[in-house]
Amino acid sequence: MIKVRVPATSANMGPGFDTLGIAFNLYNIFEFSEIENGVEFEGFKEEFSNKDNIVYKSMMICFNKCNYIPRGLKIKLVEENIPMSRGLGSSSTCIVAGLLGANYIMGNILSLEDLFKIGVEIEGHPDNIAPAFFGGMVVSVIEEKDVIYNKIDVKEGINFVAIIPDFELSTSLARKVLPTEVAFKDAVYNISRASLMISAFSNGRYELLKYACRDSLHEKYRSPLIKNYNLVYNKCISSGALSCFLSGAGPTIMAIIKNDHEEIVGNIKKFLKDEHINWNVKELSIDNVGAKSYKGGTNEREFFNCRQKSFA
Structure with a gap:
């Protein structure tokens, strides 16, 4: 066994x-x-x-x-x-x-x-x-x-907060909404952000994540499938999260916070409760x-x- x-x-x-x-x-x-x-x-x-x-x-x-x-x-x-x-x-x-x-x-x-x-x-x-x-x-x-x-080799100093909806989103559906071709400018946009993201995680310059986590290849196509996506995403950013991204194909939103900013988690939970959005919040480490x-x-x-x- x-x-x-x-x-x-x-x-x-x-x-x-x-x-x-x-x-x-x-x-x-x-x-x-x-x-x-x-x-x-x-x-x-x-x-x-x-x-x-x-x-x-x-x-x-x-x-x-x-x-x-x-x-x-x-x-x-x-x-x-x-x-x-x-x-x-x-x-x-x-x-x-x-x-x-x-x-x-x-x-x-x-x-x-x-x-x-x-x-x-x-x-x-x-x-x-x-x-x-x-x-x-x-x-x-x-x-x-x-x-x-x-x-x-990710430098210390951050934690992740998974904001998990109370509904499923099938990977097949999330794949179907993606385009078969993308504009050259979108490809360049993502290459530059992905490169910046890796460098930020490597040397701990986490203030760069607000630029590095942005995407032009899949999130703008998948986010409309997720009710309250923009509302929750914007609240995470306004509460002080370094950045947010769609986890995998979704529907979970992943926020990145400094590990001494625990109040952000409480703010997100309160917001979800006040707005009657029944999503689960989990603070995670790598x-x-x-x-x-x-x-x-x-x-x-x-x-x-x-x-x-x-x-x-």
């Missing part, structure tokens, strides 16, 4: 469409074991307790690549803390956990890099998969069939480790405090 903990992630980060992602200290936890026969699901909603479950499908892709046939599988969702279809990488946690669980069952025959590549194949783009595996802020690109990534796992019988403290080495 093995447990796997995978962090929530936020992709795009404003101008970094399908390229930038970051991991947070909010987790889904799964448990895997090979049983004598059949497939058992525990802890999942009934609609996901079948072979269409993305965790199971990810495991089978991994098994098939290695020509491994499991006797049977038990897949348990131990903790679900990341809401689905909110732009916080819930599906990526399922993919990453499934791959790590399958690899353990096969005897850890694949490296973390191998699993990462399979994960990108399944997801189709690396912006959530990369920080889910490796933690921190990650820049990733696909060059032909290769996935190239690099972690950014998870710099990524997915962790531990075997049955191992001290659970090791699971939460140490990087699992058997997959490195």
Whole structure:
């Protein structure tokens, strides 16, 4: 038996469409074991307790690549803390956990890099998969069939505030509203802002984020799908947030604040209550480790405090 903990992630980060992602200290936890026969699901909603479950499908892709046939599988969702279809990488946690669980069952025959590549194949783009595996802020690109990534050393001094709506937004719908072509000026706009954002995170010049987080490729097309988006976004900025961006495909809005400006969180919560906007607010910090796992019988403290080495 093995447990796997995978962090929530936020992709795009404003101008970094399908390229930038970051991991947070909010987790889904799964448990895997090979049983004598059949497939058992525990802890999942009934609609996901079948072979269409993305965790199971990810495991089978991994098994098939290695020509491994499991006797049977038990897949348990131990903790679900990341809401689905909110732009916080819930599906990526399922993919990453499934791959790590399958690899353990096969005897850890694949490296973390191998699993990462399979994960990108399944997801189709690396912006959530990369920080889910490796933690921190990650820049990733696909060059032909290769996935190239690099972690950014983020300077201390900031926290993130996820303002999570009480409704889902499907990724497929959020993709459909995007244009098939963009103006040259919009491409230049995003390249310059993404470059500025990475430099600001690297050297701690967080006052630049008010310029760096701006986007011309996806947010202006997706924000109309989110009721009260402009109202909440503007309140975050007027309350003192350094900047805001649409988390992944949405609908979550992610605000960046200085870590000594806790009153901003209270102001946002009060505003939502006063306006009868039933959104959840979570203050998050960066998870710099990524997915962790531990075997049955191992001290659970090791699971939460140490990087699992058997997959490195």
